[in-house]
Amino acid sequence: MINAEEFIQFKLWQRKENDSLRKLSSSTLPVDFCSNDYLGFAKSVNLRTAIKTENDALFGNPNGSGGSRLLSGNTSYTEETENFIASFHNAESGLIFNSGYDANVGLLSSLGQKGDTFICDEFIHASLIDGVRLTHANRYTFRHNDLHQLEEKLKLAKGVTYVIVESVYSMDGNIAPLREISDLCKTYAASLIVDEAHATGVFGEKGKGLVQALNLEQEVFAKVVTFGKALGCHGAIVLGSQNLREYLVNFARSFIYTTAAPLHNIVAIKHAYQLLQTVDYSAKLRQKITYFTQLSIQLNLANITFSPSAIQTMIFPGNVNAKNAAAKMQANGLDVRPILSPTVLEGKERIRICLHLFNTDEEINRLVLQLKELNI
Numbered sequence: 001m002i003n004a005e006e007f008i009q010f011k012l013w014q015r016k017e018n019d020s021l022r023k024l025s026s027s028t029l030p031v032d033f034c035s036n037d038y039l040g041f042a043k044s045v046n047l048r049t050a051i052k053t054e055n056d057a058l059f060g061n062p063n064g065s066g067g068s069r070l071l072s073g074n075t076s077y078t079e080e081t082e083n084f085i086a087s088f089h090n091a092e093s094g095l096i097f098n099s100g101y102d103a104n105v106g107l108l109s110s111l112g113q114k115g116d117t118f119i120c121d122e123f124i125h126a127s128l129i130d131g132v133r134l135t136h137a138n139r140y141t142f143r144h145n146d147l148h149q150l151e152e153k154l155k156l157a158k159g160v161t162y163v164i165v166e167s168v169y170s171m172d173g174n175i176a177p178l179r180e181i182s183d184l185c186k187t188y189a190a191s192l193i194v195d196e197a198h199a200t201g202v203f204g205e206k207g208k209g210l211v212q213a214l215n216l217e218q219e220v221f222a223k224v225v226t227f228g229k230a231l232g233c234h235g236a237i238v239l240g241s242q243n244l245r246e247y248l249v250n251f252a253r254s255f256i257y258t259t260a261a262p263l264h265n266i267v268a269i270k271h272a273y274q275l276l277q278t279v280d281y282s283a284k285l286r287q288k289i290t291y292f293t294q295l296s297i298q299l300n301l302a303n304i305t306f307s308p309s310a311i312q313t314m315i316f317p318g319n320v321n322a323k324n325a326a327a328k329m330q331a332n333g334l335d336v337r338p339i340l341s342p343t344v345l346e347g348k349e350r351i352r353i354c355l356h357l358f359n360t361d362e363e364i365n366r367l368v369l370q371l372k373e374l375n376i
């Protein structure tokens with residue numbers, strides 16, 4: 001029998017053998033093509049000043065919340081912020097979680113009961129998968145964005161049925177055919193849950209997301225919006241009916257059994273949303289995306305996804321190839337990261353590029369030229 005230390009050593013050895021060992025790195029490079037800070041809010045001086053001003057003004061604003069939302073950690077400020085965000089997204093109500101991971105795990109694990117069915121796109125985020133895994137519900141996956149397979153699974157579904165998709169997929173940057181998925185959900189009386197982590201701030205009026213852009217707000221059972229990407233802060237909200245909010249307060253364990261975020265985090269979220277409404281940032285970001293796409297087409301780049309979102313990927317099959325390609329770009333000051341298997345499928349290892357509002361045209365030119373060099 002092996003002991004625990006031998007077990008972990010073996011698992012790490014396996015990772016090293018596959019060139020897939022994950023390591024923390026605190027280094028940053030001059031040109032950010034890697035963070036999810038699509039609109040530059042995480043570094044915005046105006047946002048920082050607004051947050052600081054309000055934090056200073058909130059007399060007695062404590063360092064920590066002191067408890068879970070159901071005990072001492074709730075404030076009227078938090079609930080007002082939830083209402084403010086819900087109304088921005090045209091939802092009846094919203095409930096803030098400490099992260100997108102917590103939101104997805106809490107939402108799905110509390111909903112799924114024995115005899116119910118989750119039908120998931122094969123590329124949904126780990127947090128959604130983990131939420132489903134915590135239940136005794138039936139689980140089907142359908143091929144990525146494959147409507148035909150989704151319908152096949154809907155025909156097999158039993159009990160309360162949920163279809164789980166992302167509007168923008170985090171590793172490919174491509175978008176879900178939400179209208180068609182929503183129509184299928186209607187036909188088969190399934191409830192649609194959409195993770196808008198990478199669509200918020202990028203699509204829709206003033207960055208309201210892809211569900212809003214497609215006018216599907218009333219068709220979706222629940223939406224998850226995360227604040228750690230385009231909004232530049234931290235946390236997430238589940239948007240849906242007032243009943244859903246009350247249900248989550250009662251049954252979502254990742255909401256109930258955790259210390260509430262400190263008030264200064266909620267202040268940051270509120271001000272990020274206020275900033276989002278001042279200018280149509282998402283329209284400006286989309287100009288950058290179009291610029292990148294046009295340039296990539298002009299230079300005839302191969303193996304690139306050409307996504308309408310801020311996430312672009314170039315495939316370099318094999319962990320070593322993806323790492324080498326990223327290292328070459330990093331050596332030239334461009335911060336791109338390799339995405340390795342098992343995070344993505346074997347053979348689909350890649351460089352993941354995030355475009356930002358603050359990336360200059362000159363930086364994008366350099367990026368595309370570098371990609372072209374690696375392409376040959």
Ligand SMILES: Cc1ncc(COP(=O)(O)O)c(C=O)c1O
Binds near residue numbers: 101198235236
């Ligand atoms: C699609 C998607 N959902 C949820 C999450 C989790 O959000 P958070 O980083 O706030 O935990 C992520 C982040 O990686 C994501 O890409």
